[in-house]
Each structure stands twice: as C-alpha cells, then as structure tokens.
Amino acid sequence: MxxxxxxxxxxxxxxxxxxxxxxxxxxxxxxxxxxxxxxxxxxxxxxxxxxxxxxxxxxxxxxxxxxxxxxxxxxxxxxxxxxxxxxxxxxxxxxxxxxxxxxxxxxxxxxxxxxxxxxDAKGMHVTDTIxxxxxxxxxxxxxxxxxxxxxxxxxxxxxxxxxxxxxxxxxxxxxxxxxxxxxxxxIQNPHSIQIPALISASLDRGQAGMVGEGKNLWPNxxxxxxxxxxxxxxxxxxxxxxxxxxxxxxxxxASGEHSLYDVGKAVGAALVALGKSKSAEPTTFTQEELGKYFQGSAYLGSNSRCRATRSHSVGWKPVKTTSDMLASIQPEMEAMIKRN
The missing domain is CATH 3.40.50.720 (NAD(P)-binding Rossmann-like Domain)
Structure with missing residues (x-):
C-alpha cells in the first residue's frame, strides 16, 4: 500500500x-x-x-x-x-x-x-442446480x-x-x-432494480404480475x-x-431465497392495501406485457440458485431473511407512488 x-x-x-x-x-x-x-x-x-x-x-x-x-x-x-x-x-x-x-x-x-x-425457465419450473x-x-x-x-x-x-x-x-x-x-x-440512488421493475409493471397493469407460473427461485x-x-x-x-x-x-x-410467485403475491397484497387493485393474486404477464415492461425478456422468470459458503468464510453474517424481503415490498411501492 x-x-x-x-x-x-x-x-x-x-x-x-x-x-x-x-x-x-x-x-x-x-x-x-x-x-x-x-x-x-x-x-x-x-x-x-x-x-x-x-x-x-x-x-x-x-x-x-x-x-x-x-x-x-x-x-x-x-x-x-x-x-x-x-x-x-x-x-x-x-x-x-x-x-x-x-x-x-x-x-x-x-x-x-x-x-x-x-x-431459461420462464417461470415454469424450479432447478435443482445450486x-x-x-x-x-x-x-x-x-x-x-x-x-x-x-x-x-x-x-x-x-x-x-x-x-x-x-x-x-x-x-x-x-x-x-x-x-x-x-x-x-x-447524491445516491436509494432504489434497487428488479423488485421495483416488477412493482412498476404491476402498478401500471392494476394487478400483480409474474413470468409464467412464477415457480422459479432466486436468492436475495x-x-x-x-x-x-x-x-x-x-x-x-x-x-x-x-x-x-x-x-x-x-x-x-445471498442470504435468502424466494419464488417469483411469492414476490408477486406480496406485490399484490401491497396493491390491495394501497387501493391500487382489487385482487392480490398475481397473473402471468402476456407476451405483449413482457415487451412493454421488460423489453420482451422473460429474465425475471429464470432460476438462479446459490450458496454463499465462501462469503460466510470471510466473516460475513447476514441476518435478514426472505420474510424481510417480502416485508420490504409495500414500503418500496409507497416510495415509488410518492416519487411518481
């Protein structure tokens, strides 16, 4: 040095x-x-x-x-x-x-x-590869x-x-x-990309959305x-x-893991709570909607599974879980609505 x-x-x-x-x-x-x-x-x-x-x-x-x-x-x-x-x-x-x-x-x-x-699961299945x-x-x-x-x-x-x-x-x-x-x-952007993109699309269509059946898993x-x-x-x-x-x-x-369907349900519950939808159940994005909101990509429907063994080995000790991630969705939506 x-x-x-x-x-x-x-x-x-x-x-x-x-x-x-x-x-x-x-x-x-x-x-x-x-x-x-x-x-x-x-x-x-x-x-x-x-x-x-x-x-x-x-x-x-x-x-x-x-x-x-x-x-x-x-x-x-x-x-x-x-x-x-x-x-x-x-x-x-x-x-x-x-x-x-x-x-x-x-x-x-x-x-x-x-x-x-x-x-390339498109929300239709889970992979066993971790x-x-x-x-x-x-x-x-x-x-x-x-x-x-x-x-x-x-x-x-x-x-x-x-x-x-x-x-x-x-x-x-x-x-x-x-x-x-x-x-x-x-001077710093306080917001992420993936979940806000899903929230934004769901707000626009008036109902929570997901790719395929939302069966895919991602870490968080x-x-x-x-x-x-x-x-x-x-x-x-x-x-x-x-x-x-x-x-x-x-x-x-990575410290937790979620399905896209579970995220969709949390988005749907927030929409209902904030008076933006009458149904909390997520529905599948049409191909037209994928084009409108995600440049035609089904990426949010992919699987990405991992274990952070090496990260933990250097002393990293995250304590937040998928429950915390799901609980963060309504505050994120409220902030987006206020900002827009």
Missing part, C-alpha cells in the same frame, strides 16, 4: 450499491487511513462528495483513458457500476497492470451478479455466454497473469431502500447487508493474503 493512506478508486458511488458500499467504508474503524477517489458524471454531485473529503473526478466509466489513469493510482479498486461493461473492466485492469509495474500488487473487487447463474461459491470447479462449468461471464473471465485471467489480485462479489436480488448521508444529500440480499460483504471481504484480504482470489475469488451476496 502507498504511504500512510490506502488509495481506493470506486466506481458507481452515486448508485444503489456503490453509495451503500462507500458509506460502509467511511464508517470503518480505519477510515482515517483510507483515501477514496470516485468517478461521477454530475459536477454538482462531485462537488458534494468533495465537501465530505472524498476526491471526486467528473467523467464516465466509458472514458477508458480516464478509468485506466485512476486505476493506475489506486491500491484498491472497487467497481460497482455496470457489471457488463467489458471495456471499463479492461481499462481498469490495464491501469492496475501499470500500478503493479511500480512495485505493488493491487486489489480489484468487482461487482458481478448471480444473473450469471440464470437459466452453485456454491466455494466450488471453483463448479463455477468454471458456467458457459462464457452467460450474463456477466465475459467480464468475470477477463478479471480472473488478470489474476492468473499475476499483476493483480481479483475478487468478484455477485449480488442476488437486492432489496430495501438504501439510507445514509449520501441518500440524504441527494438486503442492501446494507450486501455492503457489509464488501467491507468483510476487504478486511479478510488485508488480514490474510491467502483469502480466495482469482478462480477461488467468487463471493455470492
């Missing part, structure tokens, strides 16, 4: 995950030894980060030269922006290669997603054409080449409204507990250089 401070470069600081992760790191017992640089598009938000002592660079993660430069100046990169942006990942890795050439071995913690495990993040051989059976996989493979290859230690966190269905000073200051994780995983992993890396990295550096962010 450089000097008395550890230099972090974090992408996605104004996002749902990134803002929560940064909030957690700034509350770390050793936060006074951290120096964070964030990359943001909005100059006004950049100014607010600067007011808090966080170095903010105005730009986009699609600016490869800028991303490469900022990564080359970092001891630790934490990427929480677009997990399918191969160009941004490659620019980050090139920067870290340059960092290594100066005599250090940098750390790269990337955000992927359990969408890499998704099948991936374990401690089983590197099993993870390597994933096809390179799976969602997020091309970026994951580029990152693990960099670890093989030896100029960076790579770690990939794979969140599942993230739920809950993020809180903290970044949200209070209006609460936003602040997910942020804890990033900190726990970082602490484990610093404390023990044998902490799994590269092909053994996959960490699932």
């Amino acid at each position: 450089s000097g008395t401070k550890t230099n972090f470069f974090l992408t996605g600081a104004t996002g749902y995950i990134g803002g929560a992760v940064l909030t957690r790191f700034l509350a770390h017992p050793h936060a006074d030894t951290f120096h964070f640089t964030v990359l943001v598009r909005d100059p006004k938000k950049a100014a607010k980060f600067e007011e808090l002592g966080i170095h903010a660079v105005v730009g986009s993660h699609s600016d490869a030269h800028l991303v490469e430069k900022l990564a080359s100046e970092a001891d630790v990169v934490i990427a929480t922006a677009d997990c399918d942006d191969l160009g941004a990942a490659q620019a980050t890795l090139e920067g870290l290669r340059k960092r290594h050439a100066l005599g250090s071995l940098p750390i790269f913690i990337n955000t992927s997603g359990t969408g890499v495990l998704a099948d 991936y374990d993040d401690s089983d590197a051989d099993q993870i390597e059976t994933l096809a390179p054409t799976q969602m997020h996989r091309n970026v994951d493979l580029a990152i693990t290859q960099a670890d093989v080449e030896g100029y960076v230690k790579t770690y990939i966190i794979l969140p599942s269905t993230i739920y809950g409204i993020a809180s903290g000073r970044f949200v209070d200051m209006g 994780v609460e936003i602040h507990e997910l942020a804890d995983l990033y900190v726990q992993l970082y602490d484990a890396i610093v404390a023990d250089d044998t902490t799994g990295h590269g092909r053994r550096g996959f960490y699932f962010g």
Whole structure:
C-alpha cells in the first residue's frame, strides 16, 4: 500500500450499491487511513462528495483513458457500476497492470451478479442446480455466454497473469431502500432494480404480475447487508493474503431465497392495501406485457440458485431473511407512488 493512506478508486458511488458500499467504508474503524477517489458524471454531485473529503473526478466509466489513469493510482479498486461493461473492466485492469509495474500488487473487487447463474425457465419450473461459491470447479462449468461471464473471465485471467489480485462479489436480488448521508444529500440512488421493475409493471397493469407460473427461485440480499460483504471481504484480504482470489475469488451476496410467485403475491397484497387493485393474486404477464415492461425478456422468470459458503468464510453474517424481503415490498411501492 502507498504511504500512510490506502488509495481506493470506486466506481458507481452515486448508485444503489456503490453509495451503500462507500458509506460502509467511511464508517470503518480505519477510515482515517483510507483515501477514496470516485468517478461521477454530475459536477454538482462531485462537488458534494468533495465537501465530505472524498476526491471526486467528473467523467464516465466509458472514458477508458480516464478509468485506466485512476486505476493506475489506486491500491484498491472497487467497481460497482455496470457489471457488463467489458471495456471499463479492461481499462481498469490495464491501469492496475501499470500500478503493479511500480512495485505493488493491487486489489480489484468487482461487482458481478448471480444473473450469471440464470437459466431459461420462464417461470415454469424450479432447478435443482445450486452453485456454491466455494466450488471453483463448479463455477468454471458456467458457459462464457452467460450474463456477466465475459467480464468475470477477463478479471480472473488478470489474476492468473499475476499483476493483480481479483475478487468478484455477485449480488442476488437486492432489496430495501438504501439510507445514509449520501441518500440524504441527494447524491445516491436509494432504489434497487428488479423488485421495483416488477412493482412498476404491476402498478401500471392494476394487478400483480409474474413470468409464467412464477415457480422459479432466486436468492436475495438486503442492501446494507450486501455492503457489509464488501467491507468483510476487504478486511479478510488485508488480514490474510491467502483469502480466495482469482478462480477461488467468487463471493455470492445471498442470504435468502424466494419464488417469483411469492414476490408477486406480496406485490399484490401491497396493491390491495394501497387501493391500487382489487385482487392480490398475481397473473402471468402476456407476451405483449413482457415487451412493454421488460423489453420482451422473460429474465425475471429464470432460476438462479446459490450458496454463499465462501462469503460466510470471510466473516460475513447476514441476518435478514426472505420474510424481510417480502416485508420490504409495500414500503418500496409507497416510495415509488410518492416519487411518481
């Protein structure tokens, strides 16, 4: 690490995950030894980060030269922006290669997603296949054409080449409204994607919806507990250089599991409670509705099943369950209605 401070470069600081992760790191017992640089598009938000002592660079993660430069100046990169942006990942890795050439071995913690495990069930069946993040051989059976996989493979290859230690966190269905000073200051998005998308579609059609029969299963994780995983992993890396990295550096962010049907029922109950529907029973999205609300994709009807064994091994101890996820749906809907 450089000097008395550890230099972090974090992408996605104004996002749902990134803002929560940064909030957690700034509350770390050793936060006074951290120096964070964030990359943001909005100059006004950049100014607010600067007011808090966080170095903010105005730009986009699609600016490869800028991303490469900022990564080359970092001891630790934490990427929480677009997990399918191969160009941004490659620019980050090139920067870290340059960092290594100066005599250090940098750390790269990337955000992927359990969408890499998704099948094409279309809500019609459950799969018995459950991936374990401690089983590197099993993870390597994933096809390179799976969602997020091309970026994951580029990152693990960099670890093989030896100029960076790579770690990939794979969140599942993230739920809950993020809180903290970044949200209070209006510089962080407090809302997730998957469940709000389902809520939005259901509000528009006046009844809860699901893909197929909603039999598929997905894992879930609460936003602040997910942020804890990033900190726990970082602490484990610093404390023990044998902490799994590269092909053994996959960490699932998952603490519960739900069916799409159960989510649909909770959405339906919230619609009824808020006077937006007369029936709590979810019905199947038509093909036309899939086109209207989800760009024609049946992705929400996929299975994605996993066990977070390796994540738990670094001390991550989430306590929230699927019951908490289902209970979060009505407050999420109320916030969406108020916002719109």
